[in-house]
Amino acid sequence: MMGIENTFIDAYTIFRREMLVFKSNIRANTARALIFPLIILIFFGNLGSTSSNVPIAVVNLANNPQSLQFINTLESHSAVSIKAITNENSAMTMLGSGSVYVVLVIAPDFGSPSSSATSIYEYYSSSDITDAGSALSFIQLQASNFGAHIISRSSVQSLSLPSATSSAVKEVSLSGTKASYEEFLVAGVLAMIVVFGTMFGGGFSVITDRQLGTMKAFFITPVTKTSIILGKMFSGTLQAVLYVIVTLIIAFMLGSSVAMGIIGIVWIFLLSFVVALGFSALSIALAANLKKVELYAIIANVFTLPLWFLSGAFFPASSMPAWMRVINAVDPLTYAVNGIRSIMLNGTYPLSMIALQFSVLIGFAIVMFVICLKSFKNTI
Amino acid sequence: MEDIIKVNNIIKKFGNFTAVDGITFSVKKGEIFGILGPNGAGKTTAINMILGILRVTSGSILIDGMDNIKHATEIKNMIGFMTQETVVDAELTAYKNLEIFADLYHIKDVDSRVMESLRDGGLTDFANSKAGSFSGGMQRRLNLVKSMIHQPKILILDEPTTGLDVQNRVDMWKRIKALAKNGVTVILTTQYLEEADQLCNRIAIIDHGKIKALGTASELKKLVSNESILDIVTDESSVNKVSAILSKEFKLQVTENIDRVNAPIKADIALLSKIIASLTKNKIQIISIGIHLPTLDDVFIKLTGSGLRDALGEQQSNRARIMNMGR
Ligand SMILES: Nc1ncnc2c1ncn2[C@@H]1O[C@H](COP(=O)(O)OP(=O)(O)O)[C@@H](O)[C@H]1O
Numbered sequence: 053m054m055g056i057e058n059t060f061i062d063a064y065t066i067f068r069r070e071m072l073v074f075k076s077n078i079r080a081n082t083a084r085a086l087i088f089p090l091i092i093l094i095f096f097g098n099l100g101s102t103s104s105n106v107p108i109a110v111v112n113l114a115n116n117p118q119s120l121q122f123i124n125t126l127e128s129h130s131a132v133s134i135k136a137i138t139n140e141n142s143a144m145t146m147l148g149s150g151s152v153y154v155v156l157v158i159a160p161d162f163g164s165p166s167s168s169a170t171s172i173y174e175y176y177s178s179s180d181i182t183d184a185g186s187a188l189s190f191i192q193l194q195a196s197n198f199g200a201h202i203i204s205r206s207s208v209q210s211l212s213l214p215s216a217t218s219s220a221v222k223e224v225s226l227s228g229t230k231a232s233y234e235e236f237l238v239a240g241v242l243a244m245i246v247v248f249g250t251m252f253g254g255g256f257s258v259i260t261d262r263q264l265g266t267m268k269a270f271f272i273t274p275v276t277k278t279s280i281i282l283g284k285m286f287s288g289t290l291q292a293v294l295y296v297i298v299t300l301i302i303a304f305m306l307g308s309s310v311a312m313g314i315i316g317i318v319w320i321f322l323l324s325f326v327v328a329l330g331f332s333a334l335s336i337a338l339a340a341n342l343k344k345v346e347l348y349a350i351i352a353n354v355f356t357l358p359l360w361f362l363s364g365a366f367f368p369a370s371s372m373p374a375w376m377r378v379i380n381a382v383d384p385l386t387y388a389v390n391g392i393r394s395i396m397l398n399g400t401y402p403l404s405m406i407a408l409q410f411s412v413l414i415g416f417a418i419v420m421f422v423i424c425l426k427s428f429k430n431t432i
Numbered sequence: 433m434e435d436i437i438k439v440n441n442i443i444k445k446f447g448n449f450t451a452v453d454g455i456t457f458s459v460k461k462g463e464i465f466g467i468l469g470p471n472g473a474g475k476t477t478a479i480n481m482i483l484g485i486l487r488v489t490s491g492s493i494l495i496d497g498m499d500n501i502k503h504a505t506e507i508k509n510m511i512g513f514m515t516q517e518t519v520v521d522a523e524l525t526a527y528k529n530l531e532i533f534a535d536l537y538h539i540k541d542v543d544s545r546v547m548e549s550l551r552d553g554g555l556t557d558f559a560n561s562k563a564g565s566f567s568g569g570m571q572r573r574l575n576l577v578k579s580m581i582h583q584p585k586i587l588i589l590d591e592p593t594t595g596l597d598v599q600n601r602v603d604m605w606k607r608i609k610a611l612a613k614n615g616v617t618v619i620l621t622t623q624y625l626e627e628a629d630q631l632c633n634r635i636a637i638i639d640h641g642k643i644k645a646l647g648t649a650s651e652l653k654k655l656v657s658n659e660s661i662l663d664i665v666t667d668e669s670s671v672n673k674v675s676a677i678l679s680k681e682f683k684l685q686v687t688e689n690i691d692r693v694n695a696p697i698k699a700d701i702a703l704l705s706k707i708i709a710s711l712t713k714n715k716i717q718i719i720s721i722g723i724h725l726p727t728l729d730d731v732f733i734k735l736t737g738s739g740l741r742d743a744l745g746e747q748q749s750n751r752a753r754i755m756n757m758g759r
């Protein structure tokens with residue numbers, strides 16, 4: 053038992069050392085971890101929330117007074133600019149050629165009081181997602197005034213009009229009337245902050261410690277590699293959570309909000325914590341056998357950028373082709389992004405989601421920790 | 433005296449390259465044991481294997497009678513080590529640097545031990561300054577007291593003075609001698625003959641991963657000769673002529689080394705003046721000539737066929753440059 057106790061005491065010593073080094077350089081460290089995600093949030097988020105006159109095409113299959121009034125409403129705002137009211141085929145051709153970013157199909161049942169189901173279909177090209185994002189949220193807001201429900205999907209491969217009962221189409225995550233693309237992005241940016249933070253915190257320090265000889269200095273003490281890994285895992289995790297706090301504050305200043313309130317913020321921290329644990333361990337496992345920072349940077353990017361992109365951080369999973377959706381489903385980051393998005397946009401975090409997401413993320417952290425133990429050698 | 437470290441025929445291969453090629457030696461309790469050899473001789477590799485942080489390809493190492501891998505934890509508590517490169521956390525204060533390692537060794541009263549170490553290192557006034565702001569000598573002292581924070585019985589120093597200026601080097605020598613006086617067994621590696629000569633009770637001369645000779649400084653010097661050494665430095669092109677004269681006319685056993693000719697000789701001024709006269713008669717340009725007691729450099733030349741300094745390449749190239757300028 054003494055052994056296990058010492059393992060944790062030593063892990064805490066390593067953790068303290070990492071945090072002291074981090075603290076002594078806190079401004080540079082924070083800037084390094086935050087700059088890229090914040091640029092994305094500020095530029096893309098604002099693109100989404102302020103870009104106006106997004107070209108759209110409308111296919112009015114309902115052609116009733118309500119649908120005409122809906123189109124008038126859209127026209128009277130500057131958020132979107134209706135380029136054509138036409139049939140499906142030419143609208144889809146326009147979308148394909150990029151002359152419009154969104155195609156809106158108003159289903160025949162639009163405005164009918166009996167219809168509580170789908171009545172507007174949105175198609176957008178994923179290459180125009182940032183512009184389409186603001187249009188989508190605006191259209192959504194207007195549609196909700198008409199009691200209409202929106203079905204969205206990326207049109208990249210599919211140019212056929214779905215039937216009203218088609219189950220192949222999926223709802224885009226832009227739910228909630230206040231949702232903007234910026235808020236949609238915040239969850240993805242938080243995920244990115246965690247990944248960047250852990251890559252700089254965990255694995256990076258393993259390599260610099262090895263280069264500077266500190267690792268050798270640790271190895272000649274009785275400290276075990278388990279303690280070194282745990283210390284670095286938790287310091288990388290704490291650093292990532294600190295970055296999340298800073299990012300959330302900035303997002304709030306930019307006008308984002310958390311629909312679930314204070315409890316939601318606590319859940320976001322908990323989610324960030326478990327996802328950061330797993331990615332810290334991943335970064336240490338990647339660095340375990342590397343000597344050059346440059347090589348580590350490349351390998352870390354090769355692992356983390358696809359995981360980040362495919363997590364639905366940047367564009368909804370519903371807009372991905374099937375093979376990407378498979379990766380999306382096994383990507384641990386997906387579960388964190390979905391959780392944070394539900395908390396921020398839907399204002400709820402149901403128990404079923406909590407159970408699924410936390411077990412996936414904790415499982416990921418444990419698997420990564422075991423891989424670390426296997427790949428990390430306490431010899432030089 | 434009892435052997436505290438026994439190194440038995442250790443070999444280390446990196447791929448096809450053999451960095452350490454069957455080294456055997458023992459270190460006695462309380463002595464300063466020197467491993468002397470040029471850059472790339474395999475000193476650090478051997479040390480890393482003794483520390484257990486590099487696995488041997490074959491061979492075994494016993495420390496205080498225990499296998500160094502099987503009893504790693506006990507042995508790690510017993511050994512202190514200072515790396516060839518100075519390793520301190522530049523961003524942390526001297527105090528924190530020491531505190532972290534005191535904690536890793538589970539030292540009871542951390543604060544008093546750290547303060548004691550700072551005093552030993554002459555760093556009390558800089559306890560709360562970042563180590564990165566220290567001079568090279570101060571960082572080295574911090575590194576030394578850090579490696580001794582757990583008061584080890586054995587201290588291993590890998591090139592403790594390489595890169596230090598003369599003042600700091602002499603200071604480091606004093607510290608090492610004081611440690612030995614207090615009963616600490618010290619193993620140090622060095623490229624400096626004077627260092628090994630001044631400091632070490634026994635010296636292993638190592639080159640290309642092999643021990644060429646082992647003994648006290650005077651034992652090693654006797655390997656060369658009981659007599660003194662004639663040392664003539666001349667033009668490279670004249671080396672052969674000098675050798676020929678010395679061996680034919682004076683029946684001396686010469687060794688040649690680029691621009692230098694050495695031979696064991698009786699310390700006899702009359703003989704020396706005869707040699708000078710003969711060389712002058714033959715119109716040989718002499719840069720320097722003298723007789724001295726054997727040095728470790730002579731031992732090294734005899735054992736490896738080249739001077740330690742020549743192996744390092746520095747003095748040799750300097751001399752060549754100066755002579756070329758003269759032409
Ligand atoms: N990890 C390694 N991989 C390959 N070669 C190595 C490695 N470490 C050392 N060497 C080689 O082994 C030889 C001995 O190195 P080293 O023990 O560092 O010498 P010294 O400390 O005496 O200067 C050198 O030729 C060096 O290049």
Ligand SMILES: [Mg+2]
Pocket residue numbers: 475476477516590591
């Ligand atoms: Mg070395």
